[in-house]
Amino acid sequence: MERGRLSRATASRPSELPMRVQDSNRMSTAYTTPRSKQPSFGKLSIAKQQSGTSERRTSFFGPRMSGASMPRSSTMSGFGGTEKIKDARPLHDKSFVQQCIRQLHEFMTEHGYPGPLSPKTLQSPSTKEFVKMFEFIYRQLDPTFEMPNSKVEEEVPALLKGLGYPFVLSKCSMYSVGAPHTWPQALGALMWLIDTVKIYWNLSKQDLLFSDFREDSDSVEEEYNKLLHDYTAETYAKFMQGVDTFEDDDEIFLSKLKKLYNVDDDLLNSMEEKNRILTEEIERLEKESQKDRLTSKRMEKMKLQCDLKKLQDYRSNLESFENNLQAKASELTDELNHAASSLELLKQEKVDLQNILQDQKFTPADVERINREKRELQQTIASLSKALENAEQHKWNEEIELAKIKEKADLKLAEYHKLARKLKLIPVSAENAGGRDFELRPFECGPGNIQRMTQTQNLLRKLVSDVEEENSRLANMKLSLQETCEQLNSDILDKNNDLKQLREQIRKVDERLDSDQQELAREEQGWAAEVEAAENHCKLLEKKVNCGYDEAVQQQKVAQQQYHIVLQETNEERRTVANNLASVFTIAADHLSVTEKCLEELHGRVHRQCSKAVEDDEAVVQKVRETLADFKSKAKRC
Template structure:
């Protein structure tokens, strides 16, 4: 029966628009949470969190799809080639009503393609759940079972659901695609059957909304990894602490140098003080001599002049001493800075040499050469030049040797890569051929098994129909026999009444005779009608039985021809 509906067939030329709000972020987050819970419940072999499912890689998607599809088909194996074509084809074969493009398989985790792929996975999960529930129970409704298995909802629920399904299907066959009225009526009857409290449902819905908002808030907070931020801050503080320790060590060494220099200067000042004290004693002695002796004015003038000259000499020497001390202090500061720079450069050189495995002499790349510079700050320039010549020549030799080895290995790598590419292409071609042959054999096996199952189901169907017709025939025969016995009993009662009434009056006898005539006419007509109906039913049952036998023979003949063709194809392969 044809119908004017958008959902007539899933394989039509017209593409169906997905009505789900796949671009709504709350809906997508709900689908991701549902997918994560399903994978954890079913024992997914791997760790998969909600954060990973926000934008999964193609590899993770293939693992998830293979795991879910294997729940439907335990023998399923993910194809190794043309994934972008095989996955949409498998979903279409399962009956997925919406189109899934090939380009979406190249970038599964992209923001514009992941919602469509996620919708397909949710539909596949629902299919698995439906398949599992149908597999666990033999019949859909407990009313039709023999009493050995019962559905938890009871007979009343099954009757309501059967009525709702019948009405919705009738509307569907008439061309309708929405069933709001049937859904509303069905929900009303269910609420009445189970005594649903609307106020309680609204309170529970409000609680669910509050809990959902709290869960979303907690998920958003979990995305801000505060522990990682604290760890990063801790590492930064530890690095700053290490830098401060290094700077403190440098200050201690600089302080030690300054203390040693200060002690030397103190010794020089003590020596200068002793010398000054000696000069003062000499001056006092000379002054005593000057007081006690008698000098002429010329001698006094000469002595004063010499004294002034000596005082000027002392002042000049004092200034020269201060300038020398200031110059010495500047030179010591510059020397300390130069030492620090030299130590930093030497440390960087040793660090790089250890990284390149050149230090010590027994290292892997040292080749017996000693590249370590044990330089002290008191060494001469000739020693530094000697270290420079000792290190530069072996390094030049090593660099030239490494360049030659790199060129040789690069050529060898190119040749090996070309050989590997050739072998890989050959192996891929052969693997694809084997996969295609296996796929053809698997499809033929599935077709044969499906045809055999269809044939078995048809045989069971016709046997059930024949048995039903036989039961109906027996029921009709039983009812006819009961009616005939009842009519005979009525006839006997009427005859007895007829004899009694005949004895009373002739008028009553005529009345009884007329009644008996009508009764006999009715019984005769009823019996003739029943016999004709039974004869028609018997002929109809015989005709249906012969037609079913002919159709079964034709289907068996077609099945045999199909099996023979399949065997011939298998032998040819």
């Protein structure tokens, strides 16, 4: 068998002697037709050593590649020519690459790939992983195949070339298979190898086109060697006699080979006609897939309508937020009116008590003591009134600060939306949104909003990765798109200017945030000091009231001893005065507790609102920072 192969390879070489007569009708070139041009009749070339036999058997019957019409000057063009076949597959199309990755993952999983494999790994595999996948697929053709440990970057392209891969896989691309500019070509080679495996399996499961070639290969091989030897001897003898054309011998030899392999000319012609019809249909479908400008304009109109709807929704949200603020302001006004009415009631009670005291008869000591208590109570009322005014002023200041913080948050949200619109991320129907919602809606809270913000961040990260892949694809097309590159360079300059402006804005926002945090810390310290002062003042009042009460008891004992005659009248008056004083003290204490409670509630409400505003502001600032960092990295890569 090996001798037959060698004799065929030797006999099929063209003569190295110079031609005596120039002739364009030479048949000897049919014996060296490359594998990439001819189909195999019934037996698939599995290893490199068997490729020579497969070539010699199938090279005589290909369309327009053999016979008397083949020019002699193209004898070695199938092996030594420098012309490269252009790959018509859209290997740089993202959707096509993802489809190939899914098919590769399904094939490897279904047929028991031994190592771990995931679609994420297939996005950018290493050279080692690529070699393992290639070895696994090649073993479907040749179970005894073993990949060498050294010079893998030379062995893989050589194996593909031996199988008849029509495109070039360079040796340097094997050093970095997972790179964005080399992985599509390597993936295309793996998909071609998988298709070859499937064709081999289909041919091995059914009857071959030429049964004699499969059942009695040894006898056919011997017959073929005999025919080739006779043809070579006869033509060489004529060549030595001065003959340079062998049309009759070529026709006789070709008819014998067709008879030997049972070639059906009608079947070959029908397959050529079918191939021509399918090619014309593909060209027609490609022409029909052109985009219509009217359709693009309609899509743009729909996008503008969606933008208008989003703006209207945003306006309605702002109006609802304004109504909520007005409702809160009305509630605070009602509380303030209620506190003022309580103050008026206390003043009226004070006037009534003063009238009662004026109508009663007291000793000079009682009058002096009552006046002293009156002054103390007046001072207490004045301090409480001042504290109330301070609390109201503080509430007003906090409301102003809250409004300022809200305005800052609205500005930052507007900046985010402006950037998103520039990048065509919003609305949902935008060009780069891909049907996903990147818009941030204000004045929403809860775990749902946090989850939505997290999803939006993940979508933005995925969008950035997609943009990076698109940039790598554009880098591969750089040589054929010079004018587009110049336009992109000008766009990059514009983006750098925008990036500088955004950095300045980020710096200003950070400074404002730091100043706001310091201001809030100082305000919290002031509030703590005020609370501590109020507690000390309350303790002092309690101490003074207790001291005054003890002095009153002592004076009562002295008055009993000195004015025993009027004891009955004095006791009656003392009980009346004691009841009045007790009611006054009770009212004052109740008023003080109610005022403290109101101040604590007001302080807690203001603190909650401030903390909520600060948290919302920090979340928005963090999101804007992440978005700006992503776009900053994108601009640097561009």
